[in-house]
Amino acid sequence: MGTLTVGEVARESGVSGSAVRFYERQGLITAARTGGNQRRFDPDAACRIRVARVAQRVGLTVNDIRDLLAVLPPNPEPADWQGLHDRLTAEAERRIRELHAALDDIGSGRRLCDL
């Protein structure tokens, strides 16, 4: 099944080789092994990593992303992408709401701190 090496996935996904191995350790991607114990990835590994990078920009940790990607099977169908998209969107919007709430508190800052 797996045909891509660490280096190939790294190049395709734009992260370092050590990051690819890190992501495998963390369960974001999975790999088959050759007789000589080398990793071989499915072609969707790079894709999963690209999704992971976007999720990091939303503020998710690698742990969060593991859970997120757990619901994404190999060779995902449109519905799988949709679910993932929905979860990420909800998370980003939640963070935007938190920032707005902080802004509101800042707005009342002078009153909070009248000296």
Place this chain on the structure above:
Amino acid sequence: MGTLTVGEVARESGVSGSAVRFYERQGLITAARTGGNQRRFDPDAACRIRVARVAQRVGLTVNDIRDLLAVLPPNPEPADWQGLHDRLTAEAERRIRELHAALDDIGSGRRLCDL
């Protein structure tokens, strides 16, 4: 000038005593010293800490917050609060824009990863 002990500032600001000392080390607040080398804070110290906590919610690090509070003199005037408010608002809005940009990229996720 300074009349409040570490413990009093901690109580007023809602953080621990060790955090108060930490914030002083980091330059978020300043303290006078008694003859016996104990810290004595101005009453605005607790206020500055409350501002710092809001800034943390916006995503600033303690280092960022030191720079932010550096422009806030003791006994700040309305214009000082305004400047601080503007900087925090700008930062929060920048982060909101980043999240929106990430959302846009998520929207194109299926195309990015067509397998």
Place this chain on the structure above:
DNA sequence: CTAGGACTTGAACTAATGGTGAAGTCAATG
């Protein structure tokens, strides 16, 4: 004037986060 709670320092420690680096092993090519 003394008891004990609050304070002092500095260093070590915690815990999460996101990797990197060194030393050694594999595999494909000339």
Place this chain on the structure above:
DNA sequence: CATTGACTTCACCATTAGTTCAAGTCCTAG
């Protein structure tokens, strides 16, 4: 079959934001 680049593991690094500890000092109320 040897070279050389890619691969392996495991330990370690750096940052962030504090907490904890020990050993000692201060200060204030009774």
